[in-house]
Amino acid sequence: MIIKSQSQIKDNENSLYLVSTPIGNLKDITLRAIEILKKSTYILCEDTRVSRILLNRYEIKSRLISNHKFNESKNLNKIIDLLKSGETISLISDAGTPSISDPGAILVNECVRNNIRIIPIPGPSAVAAAVSISGFSEKFIFYGFLPEKKQAIENVLNKISKFNETCVFFVSPKKVNKIIPELKKNFSGRKIVFCREISKIYEEFIRKNIDDLNILNMELKGELTIVISEKKNDKINSQELSESDMNIIRMMINKLTVKEITDIICQTKDISKKEIYNYCLKLKNEN
Template sequence: MIIKSQSLTKDNEKGLYLVSTPIGNLKDITLRAIETLKKSTYILCEDTRVSRILLDRYEIKSRLISNHKFNESKNLNKIIDLLKAGEIISLISDAGTPSISDPGAILVNECVRNNISITPIPGPSAVATAVSISGFSEKFIFCGFLPEKKQALVNVFNKVSKFDETCVFFVSSKKVNKIIPELKKNFSGRKIIFCREISKIYEEFIRKNVDDLEIFNKGLKGELTVVISEKQIDKNRSQELSESDMSIIKSMINKLTIKEITEIICHNKDISKKEIYNYCLKVKNEI
């Protein structure tokens, strides 16, 4: 990893800064984030009441502009004009990284079209945090917030469940019980972890097997980050050699060793090495 000296970073450029804020514990903010917010003329935020708690904690006096999903399009021209005039503007969300399942993408794309500098200030991420403590594969698919309508939800789960990788999504605690039947239907055989209040005093990680899921009786609060494990391979079940596999083995039998052939055939298929070995011997004996 190469760490640039402060003088070589973009921190003194005019333009838009996407600043990550704590996902719970207010101490989880970087020094660079604090510096950036203090030097900003304006800070765009989802809820000024929520952001003011963080800003007051670190004595940040920059002017706030309410910028949420219901008014971000309306604000767009005004903000672009301010950026073109040379103002430094930061964009934050209530928690985490802006424009990831939060407002920001519309403004970012407009800045790109207008050749306005955009600088990310990285920080806490509920997704990375949840995956890191899950114990599941680090290769994951992130689905953001689940759709509201049932058919749209069914379509998402049908699609995502076909992938082998870990799956991550956000869901409101008020809606979690509604998705449990679909989870059991689509992700049978996998493990799951519900992460709530990450980095806060009531932080909780609920680990279950998907097949053992039941409706939550106790009242959960807030938004949940949910991680489903990668697809499990049943080592007691293996595929059989297909006609295509047999043809490939015959074409390679005089060119490669049995070990090399076995590695090639097993690369993308769960076939018993013993079965491949025995078939290779059979082909050799027939030559």
């Protein structure tokens, strides 16, 4: 990976900046995000009252425009005209990265249609934070917020349960106990982490086996990020050692232990550990 020095990175004027903001702790903001927000003529935000807390903390005086799911379509032409006239505009959400389970996608697509440059300013993400502490596979699918209606929720959970990868989604605190029966029905045999108040004072990660889930008897505030472990494939469906796998094992057999070799192969392949062990044992006997 080639990392450019700061002097080689130039933030152009007359662009739409998608600026990630803290998901809880106000210190979790990048220096570049502060710089971009300060130089923006306008900042589009979901709730001006929420955003003002962050902006006041870092003495950001840019003008705010309320831009949420109920008015983002109405604002569209005005914002595009401002960008075309040369104004620098940033888009933020109440927390995290804009346009991911938050308003922004409509504006981004309109900027694409009008050849207006869109620049992401990376930063905090509840999804990345939750997956990183889960201990589950780093290969994951992200759904976003679960739908509102009961039947729609059942359909979604049934659909994503068929993926082998780690599954991540958001759910409101009022809904979390209502989905437990569906979690047990669709994700039996897997593990789960309920992530609440990430990076805040009352941050908590509740780890359970899904089969052991019961109603959560606690006062939950704010959306929860839920992470469900990857599906353990049946041994019947496991792959067999390929010729390339065997070549790799032959190169490692005199340098690493059988356990180390097994762990390396299993990171990328769904192969029975017993099959890898037996092949390693065969090579050692030949030597």
